[in-house]
Amino acid sequence: MKKTIITVVGKDTVGIIAKVCTYLADNNVNILDISQTIVQDYFNMMMVVDANQASKKFGEISDEMTALGDEIGVQIKVQQEEIFNSMHRI
């Protein structure tokens, strides 16, 4: 199964996860795993999701998530998992 990695980085504030998750649920993207840390007020989250059944195209989701990030004041990136696998796994 093709997986997608979503990263959210930025200043911590109320409701970041809620807003991201709501967007994903609205677009039929299934969350497989979440890991999150806060270092010196800096919010850092990685989500592994399954976007294969998503109601929108990859490019569209990526653009909308970037826009959502701008709205919350964090940086959101959506990338296919392969780039990380090829770099970190032999």
Next chain:
Amino acid sequence: MINIFEVNETNKMIEQENLDVRTITLGISLLDCIDSDIDVVCDKVYKKITTQAKDLVATGKEIEKEYGIPIVNKRISITPAAIVGGSACKNEGDFVKLAVTLDKAAKEVGVNFLGGYSALVSKGMTKADELLIRSIPEALSVTERVCSSINVGSTKTGLNMDAVKLMGEMVKKTAEFTKETDCLGCAKLVVFCNAPDDNPFMAGAFHGVTESDAIINVGVSGPGVVKTALEKTKGENFEVLCETIKKTAFKITRVGQLVAQEASKRLGVPFGIIDLSLAPTPAIGDSVADILKAIGLEHPGAPGTTAALALLNDQVKKGGVMASSYVGGLSGAFIPVSEDQGMIDAVNAGALTIEKLEAMTCVCSVGLDMIAIPGDTSADTISGIIADEAAIGMINQKTTAVRVIPVIGKGVGEVVEFGGLLGYAPIMPVNTFSCSEFVNRGGRIPAPIHSFKN
């Protein structure tokens, strides 16, 4: 499963250390466009390029978006134009017409450069080869995206000194033809020895006749990533240093391999090679010179530079070879002066001279690249510089190249601005003692002996 630290490491490389895929270059064979009528050739060439490459830029952008990795350039390389236009072009004007067609096709498909306005004359020149070479100054002045390269020698054939002499004249003439734009034409003209058939990097890319109908070649880059990794090894011994470069090169190359495979799959074109070159850009932090500094030199050009560069590139290859199924192209260190802020600083500080740059090309650098020289440098002197570089390539069985820009109307100490990826350069002094008698002898330098190495 991939963890948050690995994801952050990759994204930090991309966002802060300028990791990118420097170019996806689509090689297209134009052998089937050959005809005896120049208009027919131009028509076929235009159709073939615009059909074959129509999705190249869009596909590149798609991959960029999905993986979040910038793909800086999407480019095209073609069969050397001297072969394609050989039977149709009766004069220089016909070749210029072909160049204009190539430029138009490049603009139509949206690539920023198209390479292959080339002739391979390592042993001798055909009439068509010579016509193409003589048409270069005009061709590069009336086109915007066409790049030209000429192979004047090889380890197997020796050096074609007639071509070397002619190229000295053509470099000078190209500078004069494009003097309104700071002699930009010369930035699109490379003279090679041992030119590879599958080089994805400009200005020297062409699609060799040994290649298939179409092929995807990818050039990766990430001097900033290597530099950042090396900053953590300050004071450590060479083993640690080399291991760090190797591991980093592996990671960088894996990204290139992924992008190459995806592009190949989506475009329906076979994957050719990954070029393991460290290619800088004028952006701060995207510099090969900075790596040399991180290795321990005050400026590139200081004693030790050649050794540092040798180890750097060898480790990049050792790491990269394991990360990719096929490695090819130039796979050397690019040290273009104008495109690397650290190199510019070294020249300005008086640490780096053309002679030292030449020495660096003996171990792994690809050549004297993007070096601005005084506008009053004679064509013979430029031929002499080309001959020296080509001899290094010929004897050491490696690719070497010369891309120098005699800046008309400017002298040592002045600065020339090319803009964009080509950057800017301080004009460097050239040894002014004459080599006229040498380059005007005519004929060939015989191929070297391959035994009794020393």
